[in-house]
Amino acid sequence: xxxxxxxxxxxxxxxxxxxxxxxxxxxxxxxxxxxxxxxxxxxxxxxxxxxxxxxxxxxxxxxxxxxxxxxxxxxxxxxxxxxxxxxxxxxxxxxxxxxxxxxxxxxxxxxxxxxxxxxxxxxxxxxxxxx
Numbered sequence: 001x002x003x004x005x006x007x008x009x010x011x012x013x014x015x016x017x018x019x020x021x022x023x024x025x026x027x028x029x030x031x032x033x034x035x036x037x038x039x040x041x042x043x044x045x046x047x048x049x050x051x052x053x054x055x056x057x058x059x060x061x062x063x064x065x066x067x068x069x070x071x072x073x074x075x076x077x078x079x080x081x082x083x084x085x086x087x088x089x090x091x092x093x094x095x096x097x098x099x100x101x102x103x104x105x106x107x108x109x110x111x112x113x114x115x116x117x118x119x120x121x122x123x124x125x126x127x128x129x130x131x
C-alpha cells in the first residue's frame with residue numbers, strides 16, 4: 001500500500017484545502033454555498049463528499065520530483081534560533097538533508113531525502129564531466 005504524502009482537495013471556486021497533520025481539520029464555505037472539509041494529515045483521509053471537489057492527494061508512488069516538491073521538513077535554521085519554517089526537500093541544501101538523516105525520520109521522508117541526495121550526486125558528477 002502506498003503512503004499518503006499530500007492530503008488535499010480543491011473546491012469548485014479554486015480554493016485548496018490541505019490537512020498537514022493528524023486532526024488538522026480545515027473547512028471552507030465555497031462560493032457555491034457548499035461546505036467543504038479535509039482532515040487527517042498524512043495519517044488518514046477524511047473529507048467532504050459533495051462530489052464536485054477535486055482530489056489533490058499525492059502518494060509516495062508519484063515521481064520523485066513531485067514528492068521532493070511536496071514533502072516538507074520543519075526547521076529552526078542552522079543555529080536553531082529562527083522561527084519554525086517548513087521547507088520542501090527540494091529546497092533543502094545537501095548538508096541539511098544529511099544532518100536530518102542522522103535523526104529518527106519518518107520512513108517516507110527518509111526515502112525521499114535519500115533519493116534526493118542520490119540524484120544530486122548523479123547531477124554533480126554529470127556537471128563535472130561537462131566541464
